[in-house]
Amino acid sequence: MADDAWRIFCATxxxxxxxxxxxxxxxxxxxxxxxxxxFWEGEAARRGLTTEGGVEAQELAMKHGQRAERxxxxxxxxxxKLASVKNAAAPLDVLAQYMPKAGA
Numbered sequence: 320m321a322d323d324a325w326r327i328f329c330a331t332x333x334x335x336x337x338x339x340x341x342x343x344x345x346x347x348x349x350x351x352x353x354x355x356x357x358f359w360e361g362e363a364a365r366r367g368l369t370t371e372g373g374v375e376a377q378e379l380a381m382k383h384g385q386r387a388e389r390x391x392x393x394x395x396x397x398x399x400k401l402a403s404v405k406n407a408a409a410p411l412d413v414l415a416q417y418m419p420k421a422g423a
Contacts, residue, residue, distance in 0.1 A: 324354040341413055342394055344402035349390035356360065356383035 332338050335346070359380035366372040390398035397413055 320354045320358055324350040329352050331391070331394075332385060335398040335399045339398075339401055341393060342398045342401065345370035345390050345394035345397065349387050349394060352383045355388060356380045356387055 324347075328347050331346050331350065332343060335342055356371075357380075358377045363373045363380060364386035366376055368374075368377065397416075400413070402417060
């Protein structure tokens, strides 16, 4: 599973407009969740998709898949924002981008 996660990470990091540490952290988490989702999908098939164990494995696969989806969207968003200010005079404050604005 670690090999699968590494391959996913390497493939996705190449697609990002910026690949700083915050983006790489999110991508590694996403790769792990994707690999876990694939593992549990395979386990569901092995157990039998209509058996109790198979259904439980499918539910785990779905949870890991949903987490992977959320992480990739967040990683792409942060990566895009970081790339847009890469040559700016002031560095991007990632946390400030997601904090509620005063009076909003």
